[in-house]
Amino acid sequence: MGEIKNPDGVATVGNRRCGDIMKLYIKVKDKKISDIKFQTLGCGAAIATSSIITTMVKGKPVAEAEKITNQAIAQALGGLPPVKLHCSLLAADALKAAIANYRKKK
Amino acid sequence: MVKVYLDNAATTQVDTEVFRAMRPYYSLKFGNASEPHLWGQQARKAIEESRQIITQFLGAKLKEIIFTSCATESINLAHRGLIESFKVANLHSGKVPHIITSSIEHKAVLETCKHLEQIGWAKVTYLPVDEYGLASVKDVEKAIRPETVLVSIMYVNNEVGTIEPIVEIGQLLKKINPKIYFHCDATQAIQYLDCQVDKLGVDLLSLTGHKFYAPKGIGALYIRKGTPMVRQQDGGGQEYGLRAGTENVPYIVGLGKAIELIANRKSVIVNRTKSLRDRLIKGILKIPETKLTGHPAKRVPHIASFIIEGVEGEAMLLLLSDKGIAASSGSACTSGILAPSHVLTAMRISQKSAHGSLRFSLGKDTTTQDIDYVLEVMPKIVAQLRRMAPKII
Numbered sequence: 271m272g273e274i275k276n277p278d279g280v281a282t283v284g285n286r287r288c289g290d291i292m293k294l295y296i297k298v299k300d301k302k303i304s305d306i307k308f309q310t311l312g313c314g315a316a317i318a319t320s321s322i323i324t325t326m327v328k329g330k331p332v333a334e335a336e337k338i339t340n341q342a343i344a345q346a347l348g349g350l351p352p353v354k355l356h357c358s359l360l361a362a363d364a365l366k367a368a369i370a371n372y373r374k375k376k
Numbered sequence: 377m378v379k380v381y382l383d384n385a386a387t388t389q390v391d392t393e394v395f396r397a398m399r400p401y402y403s404l405k406f407g408n409a410s411e412p413h414l415w416g417q418q419a420r421k422a423i424e425e426s427r428q429i430i431t432q433f434l435g436a437k438l439k440e441i442i443f444t445s446c447a448t449e450s451i452n453l454a455h456r457g458l459i460e461s462f463k464v465a466n467l468h469s470g471k472v473p474h475i476i477t478s479s480i481e482h483k484a485v486l487e488t489c490k491h492l493e494q495i496g497w498a499k500v501t502y503l504p505v506d507e508y509g510l511a512s513v514k515d516v517e518k519a520i521r522p523e524t525v526l527v528s529i530m531y532v533n534n535e536v537g538t539i540e541p542i543v544e545i546g547q548l549l550k551k552i553n554p555k556i557y558f559h560c561d562a563t564q565a566i567q568y569l570d571c572q573v574d575k576l577g578v579d580l581l582s583l584t585g586h587k588f589y590a591p592k593g594i595g596a597l598y599i600r601k602g603t604p605m606v607r608q609q610d611g612g613g614q615e616y617g618l619r620a621g622t623e624n625v626p627y628i629v630g631l632g633k634a635i636e637l638i639a640n641r642k643s644v645i646v647n648r649t650k651s652l653r654d655r656l657i658k659g660i661l662k663i664p665e666t667k668l669t670g671h672p673a674k675r676v677p678h679i680a681s682f683i684i685e686g687v688e689g690e691a692m693l694l695l696l697s698d699k700g701i702a703a704s705s706g707s708a709c710t711s712g713i714l715a716p717s718h719v720l721t722a723m724r725i726s727q728k729s730a731h732g733s734l735r736f737s738l739g740k741d742t743t744t745q746d747i748d749y750v751l752e753v754m755p756k757i758v759a760q761l762r763r764m765a766p767k768i769i
Contacts, residue, residue, distance in 0.1 A: 271764055282766060287715075288708040289731040290688065293766035311731075311765035313690035313709030353712055 271321065272307045279372025283364045285356060290316040292360055294323075294368040303327050303335050308364075315354035319361035322346050327365065336369050338362060380746040383702040384587070385534050385564060385679055385737035390630070391589035397633040398591075401626035409623050410612065419625045426632025433635050434581065434598055435572035442597050442615040443628050447563045447584035448484040450597035453608050453619065454559050454580040455488045455528065459498050461604035462525050473525040475500045478511045478540070479722040480533050482561060486718070489528075499523070508671035509538035509723050516545055517552065526557050531565035531576075535706055535719040535735060536670030537679030539569065546577020557603055563587055567638050568646050568677045579603045585627070589740070590634035594627035641740070649677040649738050652747050656680050656736060659751035663758050669725065669733070678739070681706075683725060684732040687761040692734055695757045701750055706733040 274280075274295035284291040290312030297305035306328050308320040323343055327335040340358035344350040350358055381389075401422060407415025409423050423443075431441050444450045455475070462473040477489055479502045492498040501519045505511050511529055527549060531542050542560055549556050559580035562571055567588045573581060580603060584595035599605055599618070611620025638645070657668055657680050665685035684692070689705030696703050704710075706717030707730060716730035725733075736750070 282768075289716075289727055290709065291766060291768065309764060309766035311686065311761075311768075312688050313707070314694045316688075316709070317691060317764065353714065356714075 271309070273309065274305060274307050278375065279368040279370075281364055281367030281371050283360055283367055285360050288313070288356070290357065290360060292316065292320045292364045294320070294364045296368050296372060298332060298372055301333070302329060302331050304329070312357070312360075313354075315350060315357040316360065318347055319343050319350075319357045320364065323361045323365055332369055332372070336366060338365060378700040378749060380701045380742075380749055382736040382738060382742065382746070382750065383704050384739035384742075385735065386704055387586045387592060388589050388739055390591050391634060391637060393637060394590055394630045394633045398626040398630040401629055405625075409625060410614070419623070422625055422629050423623055426628045429632040429636050430596055433571070433639055435574055436598055437601060439616055440598055440601060442599065442618050443623065443631070444595045444597055444619060445593055445624075446586075446595040447482075447561065447582045448595075450582035450584070450595050451482075451484040451559075451561060452488050453597055453605075454582060454599075455485070455492065455526070456608050457605040457618070458526055458557060458559075458580070458603065459492050460606040460608075463497050464606070465604075471523050472496065473498050474521050474523040475526045475528060476503065476516060476519045476524060477501070477528040478503045478505060478530070480505050480509055480511075480535075480719045481528065481530050482534060482563070483718075485528055485530070485561060505722050507723050507725075508674075509533050509536045509669070509719065510671055510674065511540050513541050513544045513548055517548055520552060520556070524553070524556050526559060528559040528561070530561040530563070531569060531571070532563075532676045532679075533670070533719060534564045534679075535717055536681045536723070537564075537676045537737075538671045539565075539674040539676055542576050542578070550577055564676060564679070566635075567642070568649070573598055573600065585631040585634055588634050588638050590630045591627055594624060594631045596631065645740055646677050649740075649742070652742055652744065653677055653680050653738055655744070656738075656747045656750065659747070660736075660754060663755050666758075667729075669720070669723065679735065679737045681733065681735040683720075683729045684734060684758060685729065686765055687732045687758055689731065689733050691761055692732075692757060695760070696750075696753065699753045699757075701753060704735040704737070706735065707731050 277295040278298040279296040282293045293309040295307045306324045310320045340362040343358040405418045407419040409419035489500045503515045557579040560578045561582050579600040581598040586592040607618045669681045689707030690709040706720050708716045720730040
């Protein structure tokens, strides 16, 4: 949790319906996600999904991290109630956007 | 673990005295009140004693109180029962009866009104409220039409605690057209405000027990004599033919006992709760970028609702719960439908601000230590969540 100064990739995504906002910072070294931090303004599920996605992808190759689905995120949390599934989508989107941002910067 | 329950507007615990009063009616005095034998008559006596307590409490007359399962049922019966009677009367004149209600009513009122609109049995005007959640008597007056048959306004809004001008509306209706019936959802008012039906000028009043230390599953509806009413639950003719079903004797007894207890303690509880609430409000407002919602003065003693910038409601509730504190929120994330509270929206609070809404509601057992504990914990939780949030320019 927190900020990364001089990240290699960063993205902010928001869900217009519920108002939650997630920001992901990534650092990439040797094509792997060497560090990842999150900042979230949102409900318990939003905090949980953004937090767990950082544990899931830290140390993984970028190409692999990019493929993480929202279902995998929900599963890692032991499942999510239907009304909170959109939080896992938000986290997955945030990661894809951060990686896209990293690619663009390169 | 410390336990501070500040969600009393949602529900309350059953008082030990209430529970004790209910117990004989499960397995000892368990008769069906419709039977003429000893068992039945024991049950009948208990029901009528409870009814009398509630009748007296509301300043009503004989046969004007019926028991229901909850305020939602009372509200459904009051609105549907009245409108159905007009439907029958207007069969050949083609005029659709008109209802005036507010945009901040509980969903029980709003959904019932919507349903009546959908099936073409009524037209409904949903009055706006000001930024404090106050409905205007002038707006009620302007909305009245020749076909208006019912005005339905809650006494106290459950989310922000604002007290609506019920007495003034009752007086207005008497002056303009005494044939317009007036329903009041008094759910959050029973414990704290004057609910005498003649003082309020109401024809229908709904209440539920679980907000004042009776169990969940029992409520009542006051129906002024002469109010047209078509029963919505058909069957064995119980409750003056208005609500069929074998009477839930222990719960009816519990409701009566709970009313008796609050009647005895009313002024003490009102004053104590008010001062604890004000202590809480003063402390919470010390947290930067925090606002009190609802009317600053016309506010019920037990509710204190806030909007806190830069934090989300459900996250606050979860962290508070971890510290043993129960509260509530009107944020989109806490609703089951991802929409912020319709009450906050009607008060023109932006979705962004409603995101950080938090409601505390005090109870008869809330202590000064409870309030001080919350005031100790809250700033830390808010700081923690604000640290976790991205800085949005």
